[in-house]
Amino acid sequence: xxxxxxxxxxxxxxxxxxxxxxxxxxxxxxxxxxxxxxxxxxxxxxxxxxxxxxxxxxxxxxxxxxxxxxxxxxxxxxxxxxxxxxxxxxxxxxxxxxxxxxxxxxxxxxxxxxxxxxxxxxxxxxxxxxxxxxxxxxxxxxxxxxxxxxxxxxxxxxxxxxxxxxxxxxxxxxxxxxxxxxxxxxxxxxxxxxxxxxxxxxxxxxxxxxxxxxxxxxxxxxxxxxxxxxxxxxxxxxxxxxxxxxxxxxxxxxxxxxxx
Amino acid sequence: xxxxxxxxxxxxxxxxxxxxxxxxxxxxxxxxxxxxxxxxxxxxxxxxxxxxxxxxxxxxxxxxxxxxxxxxxxxxxxxxxxxxxxxxxxxxxxxxxxxxxxxxxxxxxxxxxxxxxxxxxxxxxxxxxxxxxxxxxxxxxxxxxxxxxxxxxxxxxxxxxxxxxxxxxxxxxxxxxxxxxxxxxxxxxxxxxxxxxxxxxxxxxxxxxxxxxxxxxxxxxxxxxxxxxxxxxxxxxxxxxxxxxxxxxxxxxxxxxxxx
DNA sequence: GCTGCATTTCGAGAAAAGCAATAAGGTTAC
DNA sequence: GTAACCTTATTGCTTTTCTCGAAATGCAGC
Numbered sequence: 001x002x003x004x005x006x007x008x009x010x011x012x013x014x015x016x017x018x019x020x021x022x023x024x025x026x027x028x029x030x031x032x033x034x035x036x037x038x039x040x041x042x043x044x045x046x047x048x049x050x051x052x053x054x055x056x057x058x059x060x061x062x063x064x065x066x067x068x069x070x071x072x073x074x075x076x077x078x079x080x081x082x083x084x085x086x087x088x089x090x091x092x093x094x095x096x097x098x099x100x101x102x103x104x105x106x107x108x109x110x111x112x113x114x115x116x117x118x119x120x121x122x123x124x125x126x127x128x129x130x131x132x133x134x135x136x137x138x139x140x141x142x143x144x145x146x147x148x149x150x151x152x153x154x155x156x157x158x159x160x161x162x163x164x165x166x167x168x169x170x171x172x173x174x175x176x177x178x179x180x181x182x183x184x185x186x187x188x189x190x191x192x193x194x195x196x197x198x199x200x201x202x203x204x205x206x207x208x209x210x211x212x213x214x215x216x217x218x219x220x221x222x223x224x225x226x227x228x229x230x231x232x233x234x235x236x237x238x239x240x241x242x243x244x245x246x247x248x249x250x251x252x253x254x255x256x257x258x259x260x
Numbered sequence: 261x262x263x264x265x266x267x268x269x270x271x272x273x274x275x276x277x278x279x280x281x282x283x284x285x286x287x288x289x290x291x292x293x294x295x296x297x298x299x300x301x302x303x304x305x306x307x308x309x310x311x312x313x314x315x316x317x318x319x320x321x322x323x324x325x326x327x328x329x330x331x332x333x334x335x336x337x338x339x340x341x342x343x344x345x346x347x348x349x350x351x352x353x354x355x356x357x358x359x360x361x362x363x364x365x366x367x368x369x370x371x372x373x374x375x376x377x378x379x380x381x382x383x384x385x386x387x388x389x390x391x392x393x394x395x396x397x398x399x400x401x402x403x404x405x406x407x408x409x410x411x412x413x414x415x416x417x418x419x420x421x422x423x424x425x426x427x428x429x430x431x432x433x434x435x436x437x438x439x440x441x442x443x444x445x446x447x448x449x450x451x452x453x454x455x456x457x458x459x460x461x462x463x464x465x466x467x468x469x470x471x472x473x474x475x476x477x478x479x480x481x482x483x484x485x486x487x488x489x490x491x492x493x494x495x496x497x498x499x500x501x502x503x504x505x506x507x508x509x510x511x512x513x514x515x516x517x518x519x520x
Numbered sequence: 521g522c523t524g525c526a527t528t529t530c531g532a533g534a535a536a537a538g539c540a541a542t543a544a545g546g547t548t549a550c
Numbered sequence: 551g552t553a554a555c556c557t558t559a560t561t562g563c564t565t566t567t568c569t570c571g572a573a574a575t576g577c578a579g580c
Contacts, residue, residue, distance in 0.1 A: 013473050015481055016536095016568060020470050027469045032390030042525060053570045058527075074526045075577030087462065091517040130292030197518055202347065204512035205465035205485040209287045210280050213273050221275050223483030223508065225465040248483065252464035255515040257351040258457055276537060276567095302556065313539045318558075334557045335546030 021050050021060035022220075029069055029080055039077035040070060066219040067249050086116075086153070088246075088253045090201060090229070116158070121148040123178040125167070128241075132164045135230045135241040144241075145170040147185075150215065153250065157216050160245040169194055169239060189231075189239055197234040203227050203253060208245075216247045223248040281310050281320035282480075289329055289340055299337035300330060326479040327509050346376075346413070348506075348513045350461060350489070376418070381408040383438040385427070388501075392424045395490045395501040404501075405430035407445075410475065413510065417476050420505040429454055429499060449491075449499055457494040463487050463513060468505075476507045483508040 013020055028034045041049065046057045061078060064070045072078040128136070128144045136144060144164040151159035163185065165175050173192060174181055181188050186196055208216070208224045216224070225248050231240040246253075273280055288294045301309065306317045321338060324330045332338040388396070388404045396404060404424040411419035423445065425435050433452060434441055441448050446456055468476070468484045476484070485508050491500040506513075 013470055015473075018568080020473075023467045023473075024469050024471075026467060030464075030466065032394065035390065043527090044525080054527095055571090056569060059568085061526090072526065073577070074528090074575085075524085075579085077525075077578095085464075090515075130295065134292065199517055201515045201517075202512050203463050203485070203515070204290075204345075205483040205508035206290065207283045207286060207481075207483060207508075209284050210273055211284075213275075213280075213283075221279075221467075221481075223465040223467060225463070248465035248467075252462050255350075255461045255463070255517065257459050257461075257515065257517075278537080303558095304556085314558095315540090316538060319537085321557095332557060333546075334544090334559090336548080336556070338557075 017052055018056045018059040018063065021052065021057065022063040025060065025064060026069065034080050036080050036082045038080050042077065063220045067222065086251050088251060090199065090253060091256060116151060116153045119150045119152060120180055121150055123147050123176065128164050131228060132241045132243065135228065136164060136166050136238045138166065143167060145176055158247050158250050160212060160215055161242060163240055163242040165240055194233055194239045196231045196239060198232045200230045201227050212245055218247055225251055225253065227253065277312055278316050278319035278323065281312065281317065282323040285320065285324060286329065294340050296340050296342045298340050302337065323480045327482065346511050348511055350459065350513060351516060376411060376413045379410045379412060380440055381410055383407050383436065388424050391488060392501045392503065395488065396424060396426050396498050398426065403427060405436055407435065418507050418510045420472060420475055421502060423500055423502040425500055454493055454499045456491045456499060458492040460490045461487050472505055478507055485511055485513065487513065
């Protein structure tokens with residue numbers, strides 16, 4: 001029966017104050033409003049802008065530091081870091097020849113040689129989750145060959161990749177072996193007579209599960225960029241279904257389309 | 261100086277327990293593990309599975325109810341709701357003729373007529389944010405015509421669209437008028453001699469800003485699916501740059517590509 | 521050295537998270 | 551109908567986190 005602290009009639013932001021502050025500042029950085037090397041407003045300015053105390057501002061900035069978006073040295077302004085948000089172009093994986101086209105507004109993300117390498121975690125036969133089963137047109141309870149990989153950037157986990165193959169395709173091939181595949185699976189599939197012809201990507205923004213959170217060592221509570229890719233042969237039959245879970249602050253994906 | 265409650269040496273999930281539980285259950289639902297109409301495990305089962313108390317489980321389920329993912333009737337099991345996650349196919353906007361191709365694994369999202377309509381919020385000239393300025397190749401401090409729209413699904417805000425046009429293209433056209441454009445902007449641009457030829461979409465998962473959070477009336481603390489689309493003419497010059505912010509639980513986007 | 525600024529620390533009040541146990545009332549199956 | 555199971559709501563309590571105010575510390579640039 002006590003009076004409400006402030007007049008907030010509508011459903012407001014349930015997040016804590018420092019999370020909201022971090023969200024707004026993060027947007028300013030990601031949108032390029034604050035470009036790499038630029039100084040953030042001083043804590044005093046931020047205090048008045050968000051009507052918060054010193055400690056709360058510091059906590060918000062700490063979140064951005066954990067995400068490696070900014071750096072703060074005592075005495076100097078907090079500055080925006082060179083943030084390496086990789087721009088992935090899925091179309092290039094099928095037709096690498098066309099990868100030369102670049103656009104002036106793209107940050108030089110994939111340009112400098114990325115220090116990324118892939119770690120093969122596991123290869124086994126398993127009953128896939130429902131979305132994969134649908135994609136591969138498997139019967140209920142049917143199995144598939146799963147290849148789990150972890151992509152590391154600068155030795156930090158960055159992406160979780162789970163590729164599923166129908167047994168009819170994988171049996172008796174290196175796809176079943178717990179070993180890296182030279183030239184990638186696309187090359188192998190082509191050699192096996194299952195030439196990838198066409199990909200369908202479903203992209204969504206998700207809240208990370210506990211498993212994903214720990215596997216990707218996500219800083220703070222960032223979202224995750226989920227892609228479900230189905231690779232089809234020329235006759236339309238599914239060859240491969242891959243679930244890719246990328247850390248939201250490290251990746252973005254680029255697609256091109258048009259009536260060509 | 262008290263003993264730590266449990267041995268957790270590594271950096272663990274900083275989120276609260278009911279948020280983590282909700283995240284895992286959400287994943288089971290979104291991946292189709294728990295299909296619409298299916299029953300969730302009973303609260304007793306969930307209590308043992310997550311080693312949490314009744315109240316915590318209830319709080320986690322409340323989050324999923326707020327997202328309209330599940331319904332709970334007293335006495336019966338909590339069941340998964342028909343969740344209408346719209347699958348958007350951006351390519352269809354340019355070549356609607358090809359929209360007939362459908363895939364068996366797609367849920368019938370865009371199939372039944374969506375009860376979506378568009379609300380024109382604002383039309384004005386403004387200095388665009390840095391990412392838009394880059395996309396349109398505008399000089400620093402240059403202005404653009406902004407058309408802000410809000411997409412409503414079932415009278416609930418679902419997507420925030422901000423389209424920017426270079427003054428050279430928008431001046432003296434209905435693009436500057438605070439009025440809906442019959443047939444959409446693509447048709448108008450074609451009539452004006454700026455035929456859209458090619459789109460480039462950059463898709464990312466973001467934490468919503470306070471503004472986005474309130475505009476979209478996001479339940480809980482869900483991420484947002486951000487798309488920056490640049491529409492190019494045949495000669496490569498940018499015609500339009502659009503920032504689309506979709507509520508993460510309502511949308512996913514689908515892209516197709518391949519060496520055609 | 522001085523000033524501005526970021527950083528750290530302390531205390532204290534308020535709010536939220538989490539547990540335990542209990543009660544109430546609906547649904548389902550027998 | 552009855553019984554078992556289930557969701558939902560309530561209460562009390564402890565611990566942790568959030569937030570503020572204020573003061574102290576340390577670094578960078580002039």
